[in-house]
Amino acid sequence: MALPTCDPKANPVKSFIAGGFGGICSVLTGYPLDTIKVRLQTMPLPVAGQPPKYKGIIDCAVKTFSHEGVRGFYKGISAPLIGVTPIYAVDFAVYAAGKRLFQSDEHVKLTYSQIFIAGAGAGVCSALVTVPSDRIKVLLQTQPVTGPVMYNGLIDTALKLYRQGGIRSLFKGTCACVLRDSPTGVYFVIYEALQDLARRHSKTGSITPTSTIFAGGMAGIAFWSLAVPFDVLKSRLQSAPEGTYQHGIRSVFKELMAKEGPKALYRGVLPILIRAFPSTAAVFIGVELANDLLTF
Structure with missing residues (x-):
């Protein structure tokens, strides 16, 4: 997994394939x-005198396992698995295209400002692809375990949403998704900066799987530290019945502040950061591995 000290000219097609695999x-x-x-983000406020549905990450995990088994943790996974290839493919392809705009030849080393701009553009574009699969995923993850089943998998959910509100229903939460993914520029800057540091301390001037895991993991923590409040608003909006929030993310934010206060914006932060x-790290390991295997 060796990279030269100068950035090779970005290849959007190669990055598209590598990003999907990652x-x-x-x-x-x-x-x-x-x-x-x-x-945790979407559980309702408890009735006065009653405990919350989940006391925290451990309680949520235990209740999910006891009521639904291991499969409960993977509810709705078909939506991101099917949607993730174009989402990450677009993310890394747009990032590569953005980098390419700044590269006049193979030996141009990009500045971190240029990396940030390319990454921010990638975040906005990938967010637009993310919305439908995110909307379906959230609904499948949050539907009640008892009582009649409202959604039976990916296709059934997509069809019901379309019948209820057309394309707009599938793209509910677009603004929130774009805001959540807006720190993607930071994500790529952190990754590239830590990999540059690893190269400088390497005898061969190359990155290693260990440095990729560390750089990718820290990039993820930096990104999500900034994105959590928008992710909470997005989850609340996308899981709500049609017509609940007339003004989208603004209505969600107003209600959240009035009823639960600023701390609610960081509900679910522990499992997010874990x-x-x-x-x-898995994204970047997959991307770097795919880049090594793809020879064009």
């Missing part, structure tokens, strides 16, 4: 914690 690695690694995160390191 995304699949990420979903398989981090999905159980994603389910816990969404359930998941961030391994799942993002």
Whole structure:
């Protein structure tokens, strides 16, 4: 997994394939914690005198396992698995295209400002691809265990959403998703900076799987530390019945502040940050591996 000290000219097609593979690695690694995160973010306020539905990450995990078994942690995984290839593929392809705009030849070393701009553009574009699969995933993760089943998998959920509100229903939460993914520029800057540091301290001037795991994991933690409040708002909006929030994310934010206060913006932060390191490390391990195997 060796990289030269100068950036090779970015290849969007190669990055498209590598990004898709990296995304699949990420979903398989981090999905159980994603389910816990969404359930903590979307649980209703307890009735006065009653305990909350989940007391925290451990309680949520125990209740999920006891009521639903291991499969409960993977509810809705088909949506991100099917959607993740284009999402991460677009993310890394747009990032490569953005880098390419700044590269006049193979030996141009990009500045971190240029990396940030390319990464920010990638985040916005990938967010637009993310919305439908995120919407379906959240609904499948949060539907009640008891009572009639409202959604039976990916296709059934997509069809019911389309019948209820057309394309707009599938893309509910687009603004929130774009805001959540806006720190992607930071994500790529942290990764590239830590890999540059690893190269400088390497005898061969190359990165290693260890440095990729560390750089990818830390990039994920940095990204999610900034993105959590928007992710909470997105999950609340996407899991709500049609017509609940007339003004989208603004209505969610107003209600959240009035009823629960600022601390609610960080509900589910622990499983997010625990998941961030391994799942993002898996993305970059997958991307670097694919880049090594792809020879064009």
